[in-house]
Amino acid sequence: MNYFESTLRLRISSYDLYRIHQHLDYFIQEQCKAKLPYSFSIQPGTGNDTYILSRTAQAVGVPGEVKKSVYFSEGQEVTITGTIAAVRREVLNGRKRETCPPSEELPDFVKYRLDRAGLTPHHVGVNK
Known part of the structure; x- marks a missing residue:
């Protein structure tokens, strides 16, 4: 698997994840003139x-x-470390709702989602 790594510096606080993600997404789209899949890691400056x-x-x-x-x-x-949106979609009283599973169900929920994605997890650690 080939991939490309680069280091950038943004003048945004490392705690403002939303703005960092917005700026990075916009920057990559403008540079490539296309929507690319990417991953990133943040280090405070x-x-x-x-x-x-x-x-x-x-x-x-x-x-x-x-x-x-x-x-x-x-x-x-x-070993894969990442973030997954632990949201369960349900229909309650005829309306669609998105809810987070209870904390005791999270490891099984994450394993189920990984299995559906074609991954076979041997260990799943969940930080709440």
């Missing part, structure tokens, strides 16, 4: 700025961007 490590499937074309590769073999175990 000095003061009110944030360092962002971003990974994309295509080159964005920013200075300092590096092409990297990783190879997997069949049956290899991979």
